[in-house]
Amino acid sequence: MSHPAPARTRVAIIGAGPAGLLLGHLLHRKGVDTVILENRDRPYVERRQRAGILEQGTVDVLRATGAAAGMDARGLPHDGIELRFAGESHRIDFPALCGRSVMVYAQTEVVKDLIALRLEAGAPLLFEAEALNVTGIEGDAPQVRYRYEGEEHTLTAEYVVACDGFHGVGRRAVPDAARRTFERVYPFSWLGVLADVPPSCDELIYAHSPAGFALHSMRSPEVSRLYVQVPPDADLADWPDERIWEALSDRFALDGWKLGTGPITEKSVTPMRSFVTEPMRHGRLFLAGDAAHIVPPTGAKGLNLAAADVTLLASALLHRFATGDESRLDSYSEDALARVWRAEHFSYTMTSLLHTSPEDDPFGHRLQLAHLRYLVSSEAAATSLAENYTGLPLPGLDALV
Numbered sequence: 001m002s003h004p005a006p007a008r009t010r011v012a013i014i015g016a017g018p019a020g021l022l023l024g025h026l027l028h029r030k031g032v033d034t035v036i037l038e039n040r041d042r043p044y045v046e047r048r049q050r051a052g053i054l055e056q057g058t059v060d061v062l063r064a065t066g067a068a069a070g071m072d073a074r075g076l077p078h079d080g081i082e083l084r085f086a087g088e089s090h091r092i093d094f095p096a097l098c099g100r101s102v103m104v105y106a107q108t109e110v111v112k113d114l115i116a117l118r119l120e121a122g123a124p125l126l127f128e129a130e131a132l133n134v135t136g137i138e139g140d141a142p143q144v145r146y147r148y149e150g151e152e153h154t155l156t157a158e159y160v161v162a163c164d165g166f167h168g169v170g171r172r173a174v175p176d177a178a179r180r181t182f183e184r185v186y187p188f189s190w191l192g193v194l195a196d197v198p199p200s201c202d203e204l205i206y207a208h209s210p211a212g213f214a215l216h217s218m219r220s221p222e223v224s225r226l227y228v229q230v231p232p233d234a235d236l237a238d239w240p241d242e243r244i245w246e247a248l249s250d251r252f253a254l255d256g257w258k259l260g261t262g263p264i265t266e267k268s269v270t271p272m273r274s275f276v277t278e279p280m281r282h283g284r285l286f287l288a289g290d291a292a293h294i295v296p297p298t299g300a301k302g303l304n305l306a307a308a309d310v311t312l313l314a315s316a317l318l319h320r321f322a323t324g325d326e327s328r329l330d331s332y333s334e335d336a337l338a339r340v341w342r343a344e345h346f347s348y349t350m351t352s353l354l355h356t357s358p359e360d361d362p363f364g365h366r367l368q369l370a371h372l373r374y375l376v377s378s379e380a381a382a383t384s385l386a387e388n389y390t391g392l393p394l395p396g397l398d399a400l401v
């Protein structure tokens, strides 16, 4: 459906990934006018294969705000994960350790559900609308310049939220002198596949092996999602299906266990990066989700951090609109960054724990095994893993219900 190009709104949102769509949803249902600009078309956004694990807090916000019908019908509640290393298998039991659990429900499904809700509600969501730049963020009428249906337009708002991912334009509107970035790039990538084969496990398997990391996840009782660690510059052309299955079987090897194989329907390589930009606000521009931070996917935190950012921001914006008080907008960056850095640390730790690195020496390998043994033999260590994996409660949720 084509929309007239809007010129004014209260909150301009750039990007229709999980961050932008959820923010739009939370504000729209509380009567706040928003416009979402998305530079890709709808089928592209709905098919982009990414994350698959929702933390308890993300599940809670979708449920509490009427966006959980798909998740509750098709999501798979999971109460634990398996750590596999040195030919052994160990379960981490989340509810027993920390009283929380997670949901396997693909990011693509969350995105489809939120798009459907927004379009049903008749709220503006423009596909193939590319934000070109953001200006005036130090004043009280910031503007987004955007291209839509071959013409350039200006959207003037009270606030602009950049939910436009790592490569977006929002972050660039913050003057260089006003921001700092922190970054780490890892010497490996993940090759991810979707395969039409029932999962060979009931819960996710995180496997550490001398040949590298592998992860067995799933999308449904019929579809498996698998990842294998590859060199950073890996070319898909060098990874025919047989080589992928061989690498996976080798890395998951466990006596009495067999990996089921089936037709691979999608393949991609994802580089691994940690990245944080500070602060997450400049004047009337706010950054949320991957626009502000990236984690390597090992801790399954990317999508969940995006949801946490916008939950916090939506409640701060609603408070400002209801009372005129800006204090919660003023503390948004600091509040969000506290959670972001916790997740950065967890994702970094899980990544370092499970991958083999070209820089590794035998000492490093022994340290990994010692850490893995500690996680599976100490209740305190396992509780820390469970608490981080299932996520901290979401701040600000009460105000949004």
Ligand code: RFL
Binding pocket: 014, 015, 016, 017, 018, 019, 020, 037, 038, 039, 040, 045, 049, 050, 051, 052, 053, 107, 129, 130, 131, 132, 163, 164, 165, 166, 167, 168, 169, 270, 288, 289, 290, 291, 297, 299, 300, 301, 302, 303, 306
């Ligand atoms: P998104 O999902 O990247 O959405 C940003 C949206 O902004 C649009 N956009 C623009 N729109 C208008 N004008 C512009 N100038 C624009 N520039 C960009 C984009 O088209 C897009 O629709 O960010 P968001 O909403 O912050 O959500 C974050 C999550 O998507 C992300 O953290 C996770 O998916 C990270 N991630 C993974 N996380 C996991 O936990 N497990 C995974 O397996 C996993 N796989 C992945 C991933 C991220 C990837 N990226 C970003 C390259 C695989 C990939 C390939």
Ligand code: PHB
Binding pocket: 050, 051, 052, 053, 204, 215, 217, 218, 225, 297, 298, 299, 300
């Ligand atoms: C996924 O299902 O895509 C997935 C699950 C757990 C992760 C990363 C990705 O840590």
